[in-house]
Amino acid sequence: MTGTQGERSLTPEDRRRIVDIAMELARTGQTADLLDFLDHGVPVDITDADGNSFLMLAAYHGRAETVQALIARGADVDLRNSRDQSPVAGAIFKGEESVVRFLVGAGADLDAGTPTARQAAEMFGRTRLLEVEE
Template sequence: MSDQLTCEQLNDEAIAFAEQVFDCARQGDAVAFERLLQQGLPANLCNHKGDSLLMLASYHGHVEAVRMLLQHGADPHVANNNGQLPLAGAAFKGDLAMVQLLVEQGASVEAATADGRTALMMAAMFNRTAIVDYLLAQGADPKRADAKGMTALGAAQAMGAQDAVTQLQALAG
């Protein structure tokens, strides 16, 4: 009985610790990450939804925490259980500085979700024209289509993102 109780206590402690670690990602605590990563915390640790520490920190706009995770080997191509990638999340949020950091640190501008959606498509859908410009300048393919045949231009049109539509139409002309 006491062995089982000890395991339950350890599991409860481990779960509480893991929750604190993922809260650090959401809050962008780069100092805590530095300490934890030096103590052996896996840089690609994922929660029950498949969200990596990098995904959470980037989605919440924490540049220094993301930089720290990337310096310790976090992989920007680890998708969550929904197939979402940190770069696409940053594009969705409209966070140009995060998009730039992720690309500068090795995230592929052509990386796609399981259904083929790229960060360029996400940026276009939500009228993130500065991010569209940046991704195009970094080699993103505006003609690439997702699994349903939708390009960045088509995604922008479908969402009524008129500035992105104009921007992407200018490439074709």
């Protein structure tokens, strides 16, 4: 499909591919490349088919630099996926202290989601990660 002045419109399939590529960048911590996608108009809080945002994937996979950059770009630290999981609960589950620190510092709600971050910390014996809150 072409638009005016030779511009090409993205098909839904093109959009899905772009989101998939960008999600992989978040998952693998390729921060600079992910930020290029954001600079070219990909919304910071876009989600994949499972409701995961860039921040959720970066947090879950322990990509502290990417988490910090996404927070700086205005990512919603409390945006939960389709299973009602929050980024901070995912980071606690994985034991990612630096990621938890960034999310809590950015105001992540420790009582949001299922399980909440507090419940996840209790379940997995990681309550020490919540000490960054104080």
